Amino acid sequence: MALVELERVSKVYRMGDVEVHALREMSFATEERDFVAVMGASGSGKSTLMNIIGCLDRPTTGTYRLDGQEVSRLDRRELAHVRNRTLGFVFQSFNLLSRTSALENVELPLLYGGVPARERRQRAAEALGRVGLGERIHHHSNQMSGGQQQRVAVARALVTRPRLILADEPTGNLDSRTSIEIMALFQELGGAGITVLLVTHEPDVAAYASRVVVMRDGRVLSDKRQAPRLAADDLAAPPAPEPESPAAAHAETAS
């Protein structure tokens, strides 16, 4: 059975007098343990797709089944429960609570899931250990680097043992090496039975996925399976000299 199953899903926004068709009768399905990269130019509908799959938004027409459950007609409270139990989110801007420790950030979904305090703490610490931050559970988000913050966000997404993790440009604010580290984490999740759906516009990042979906004008343009590049291998290889960005080189000569 497919984990995510969209059937002729459309999403229409009204902006004044203009109707914007963000998704046009799109059908899409993922299998369990898939690692799907969704690509496309801005305005192609990939964010809308993520919002609908993430149960943050509802389709205008069509049906969406998540793990066999029809969720396109659920109310806000029920959608919140689905998000809490079945889904995990990773955002481009990390979206951690400021002035709050890593541990408490990771505990947050368990708090809304009604998990008792002791178990919550234990599971959050475990999840942080899994992303390699076992030593930093009491650090606040403003005391951590971008890569570390995104790891906390990944820990927060997987602490509820979700079926599906949705990542929206998770490497957009990270340098290339930390990006690879995050991709390595996602690849490990596939091994743990978690499906990952990733939105990106960088082909380098999409190369780590096992399936690449390209969208345009609210429709699927292409949908290909591929042999993923292994992030763990890239990390094990001696770090290639970082190609200096033109901007940085320019700044150096200017000074």
Added chain:
Amino acid sequence: MIPLETFRVALRALLRNKMRSFLTVLGIIIGVGAVIAMVAIGEGAKAQVEASFASMGSNLLILLPGSTTSGGAHGGFGSMPTLTWDDLRAIRREVPSVRYAAVQLRSNAQVMSEDQNWATSVTGTSPEYFQIRSWRTQSGRPLLDSDIESSSKIVVLGQTVVDKLYGPSADPVGQTVRIKNIPFEVVGVLARKGQSPMGQDYDDGVFVPQSTFQSKIQGGLQKFISGTIIMGAVSTDATGRAQTQVTALLRDRHHLEGGADDDFSIRNLTEMANAQAEGTRTLTTLLASIAGVSLLVGGIGIMNIMLVSVTERTREIGVRMAVGATPFNILLQFLVEALTLAVAGGMVGVALGVFTAGRLAAKFGWPTLIRPDIVVISVCFSGLVGVVFGLYPARKASRLDPIDALRYE
């Protein structure tokens, strides 16, 4: 989410902006402080009035003899003795709503101990007098019926008289004092009672049997009472009835025709006490409602800051919703935050109010009374203010669209 956790989250959010939280609740603090202080002053005044009326006697009625009219000049009440000893006996016997009745014969005289003297009022009366006034002896005994029958030369002293003749802590029972140069044995000392509602010192006086008063202090007529009669009704409610019944009885006994004026008058002091208590109650209500208005203003301050807080934390709300917070979770979080603010402000306000009342009491000598029920009501009311004014911002937060909230810059 567990309520305790919600409270912890709220507390942390508030502590993050300590100065702002403090300024937000300042309105509530001042409002509650004002309520507590104002009510303390009002209640203190009321308690003082009640206490002074209580020492005057409970359910008290005073019966004054009538006025004389000679050559067109009205002499005023008490200028002519119209009340007889038979009237007193008839009241005791025939008016069921009057529990006690006693004469009050009064004269001013110099009272002398061995080496001191003091001008004070001498009252001739009977044992019932002390029942009506609810006065107790501090040492020795009050007057007894046997004292009246035998016209004993004994006296009961008030505290002020003891202070002047023997010094503050002396116990003169057994000593002899001279009144109009006649020796009287001190048999009792009354407990201190303070001032009457009109500022008269109740402790400045001595009491002798009515028979002794008539024979030794001030000779009076055999038939008429040259003083007043005080009466205690069976209950507060009965004072009005007692007044009517005594009036009817005396009009009948004095053979007054339908249109004739009373040749006596009755003062109902319970009614006076009630009127005065009513006055202080009105004052308290007025002060409390002014203070209540400032509480409402404080509530508006809370609403204002909660709205700012919701806008500021839009992204946080988005994150919480994304990880599974239901709209109700979000509503509760902001509501608990407003409630925590308001109740904390209420508690600080109570402390401020108690402190202010204490200072006012110390500085101006105003009597103040902190009523625990007012304290509890104030804190609960400020909590209510928090909920009422926190509801709109909390609702606004709970209705945010998670997608917009996550994108909010």
